Amino acid sequence: MKEIHNEDLKRKLIENSDYTAKFSVEVMAETRLLHIMAGDYIVKEGEQPAYLFYLARGRAKLYATLANGRISLIDFFAAHCFIGELELIDQQHEPRAVQAIEECWCLALPVKPFRKRLLSDAIFLRHICISLTHKNYRNIVSLIRNQSFSLVNRLAAFILLTQNDDVYHEKHTQVAEYMGVSYRHLLYVIAQLTQEGLLTKARSGYIIKNKSALIELAREMEAEGALP
Missing domain, CATH: 1.10.10.10 (Winged helix-like DNA-binding domain superfamily/Winged helix DNA-binding domain)
Structure with missing residues (x-):
């Protein structure tokens, strides 16, 4: 994962993803642009992420290592969505690995200085609730497909x-x-x-x-x- 200092590209990704509409607090100045190559990790398993990521371009997969050592696929992400929101909300949540399937571009907001403000941001929390509902529905559809x-x-x-x-x-x-x-x-x-x-x-x-x-x-x- 590498931070890219390209203001024009960052501005374009922010505009195309409607990123700033997800917050009521000012985030533009502190948002960073990160580039992740295919196969690299956005979040490493067991490590609390330093950023709240917003996948602006690309696809990634979520998986976990089980107690018996087996690796289990859990879910897949595609732009546009947050990654690391559960760890932001619940610091006791055990981070699972998120790996880029293809080249990914993420808008990243540092967690430490923003956690308190985001947890008081009604617009952000509403968006997270909707996002988690969509992820849950996607998992239900996947289960139905497996059965049908x-x-x-x-x-x-x-x-x-x-x-x-x-x-x-x-x-x-x-x-x-x-x-x-x-x-x-x-x-x-x-x-x-x-x-x-x-x-x-x-x-x-x-x-x-x-x-x-x-x-x-x-x-x-x-x-x-x-x-x-």
């Missing part, structure tokens, strides 16, 4: 969500757990997509060869009436 749709449809959507530059390289064990299927079943469906020419195996993972076909598979879950 074929793995090939869900995996197509997952590949599109987690790919970077048309390369998919998530760990099979973590994906199988996240989707609630067996490791063997997951490998069978990946092999099916490969045989049908949608994916090609490569050293770095799987190269997407037919994105439009993956999109069509994913869209079958978005049909009218398919989800609440």
